[in-house]
Amino acid sequence: MKFNWGHGIIVFFVIFFTWIISFVIFTLGENNDLVTKDYYRQGAEYSLTMDINKRSAIYRDSISIVNVEDGVVIELASSVANLPKGKDVYFYRPSGKKDDVKLWLDQGKKELFVPNSKLIKGRYNVSVSWNESDNKYKVSKDFVVR
Template sequence: MTIKFGWGWKIALLYSSFVVMMLVLVFASTRQKFDLVSKDYYKEEIEYQKVIDAGRNQAGLSGIMTIKASDLSVEIGFPSDLAGKPVAGTVVFYSAVSKDMDRKYPIETQENKMTIDRSALQHTIYKVKVSYTVDGTNYYNEHDLDLSK
């Protein structure tokens, strides 16, 4: 005995499967978590010109900023132009995956370098945002850092 489906049943089955698929997609999309980069996004966008100016100041230095990761730590080397000068600011490890993985550290240098213990950081890809001031001049540098390996 074989079951025969007429064209009416086939159309009904097609529409029913489409409705079920759409309901599954709607349910899955409502469970998706979205984190904004910042709660004060618009306020920060207006003040972004300061970041652009600080980036230009950074580009004007003859030395470069280095960021190196080892198994135990992340070392940030400041440009040689700033050696021996007091550096004040913050280092932000921003993860696009989740705001729970973000980390922020005040800058504390020794011999023009800063060392951060890697155990506090997750195994992910970070955008390292270094914002600092030396002798009243603001500097800013961004660097991608892959700690997922």
């Protein structure tokens, strides 16, 4: 049997459809969660987020995050630690929401230790938020857990 142009077209379509089907199967197995559960509401309230970020800019250097041997330490300057209420600390992992970690830092505490058992190595967006005199403040920093 000779190989002619008709056979070539059939071979081309078989290879093409095999590639398309394997691509569809691969994409169905990928995680396609939205960034957050209330993505659309957050988009509608973006101007409020911009106000919070502008108001919080003075506290950006007051919070530091450091890798230590057996975990991560978040250090607050005394100006932030002594504010009237506690703070929410949120480790947001962009690659999967099941790895997010939410913690609470009591008023007056200048340091929070997070053990390696709670975090997975990789990139996180760490945000510290609090309320003061009916205003919300939030400082976010990108961080890599090692």
